Amino acid sequence: MRRSLLILTVLVAGIVSSYAQGITVSPTRLFFTGGPGSSATQTVTITNGGKTPFAFKAALSDWYRDSTGEKVYANAGTLPRSNAGWLKLSETNVTVQPGESKQLNVMMSVPANATNVVTNSMLMLTQIAQQSDEYIKNNNIGIKVLFEFGLHVYYTPENNTKEDLDFTAINHIGKVTIADKVYNRIAVKVKNIGNTTSDSSIDFEITNKSTGEETKLEPVPVSMMPDAEQIVFFDIPEKYKGEFAGVAILRVGSAANVRVGEKNLSL
Structure with missing residues (x-):
């Protein structure tokens, strides 16, 4: 054969x-x-x-x-x-x-x-x-x-030393199904407004406004050239229902350089 x-x-x-x-x-x-x-x-x-x-x-x-x-x-x-x-x-x-x-x-x-x-x-x-x-x-x-x-x-x-990223949008874009499980997807958009390449990470956490319970999602690393924009997705399991305060934390280069974005979420 x-x-x-x-x-x-x-x-x-x-x-x-x-x-x-x-x-x-x-x-x-x-x-x-x-x-x-x-x-x-x-x-x-x-x-x-x-x-x-x-x-x-x-x-x-x-x-x-x-x-x-x-x-x-x-x-x-x-x-x-x-x-x-x-x-x-x-x-x-x-x-x-x-x-x-x-x-x-x-x-x-x-x-x-x-x-x-x-x-x-x-x-x-x-x-x-x-x-x-x-x-x-x-x-x-x-x-x-x-x-x-x-x-x-x-x-x-040699003079490009400014490392700076910031949020441009945080949106709840709806439900997605991954491996037969349903999630609420959050799209976090960031832009490199500095003049050098940056290795950073984004954390996302939600707080239930009724109970005060906090839930942290896995951080996502990002590597961006100057002027680049990127969307990072965070998927919240469907079991989380109600009114939540969403907080995105952008750690630019060193952990001391931090940006924070907030979004009210109805899940």
Whole structure:
């Protein structure tokens, strides 16, 4: 019987789990800074803790986050805030033997006419399929899993140090069903009004106005470039009924830099 082969590419962000068969990539984000005309080099280390060689192709891509924070990819050099054209890689094909670590140098040359705008791109390390790669057999179909690592690359002008986010809206948008359970969904919209990239988190809690009972939902991390806006959803289980005071807490960078937004909710 004929056997088919399905190649499945998995995009991995962060330090990779055992699903990547012992491959780790570090760091996962590269931050360059400096003035117009400056240059700098950073090193990415790829380590193979597995038992078979891995080959990767290195390439650059553009990307941005949509309104809900999901990444959207585009060809290198096509987005307004791309810095892909400023980058040069020491090599584009990297083979890492078992037990070996390889270094990939990423060199950035900032144009002399660069403005004071944060720019970004993505360094993609895509596994190259080889004849010797193992595959999973399932109903006579061979599924070959390939891994693609996305490393964020940021350039921040040396004078861009203002980290500031704030709420622009908090709305109760209605009921949603998740895994057969009903929730009241709250949409919290934030904007980066600073001039540098910010790693922050948003907490949301509700207080029953009749009983005073407080309920805290799981915080959500956000990473935003300047001028970006993002909607973060919080889902409140349907069992909470009545009049509530909703409070959103935005922790900008350090825990000491806090913004608070309030919303009366009828659930």
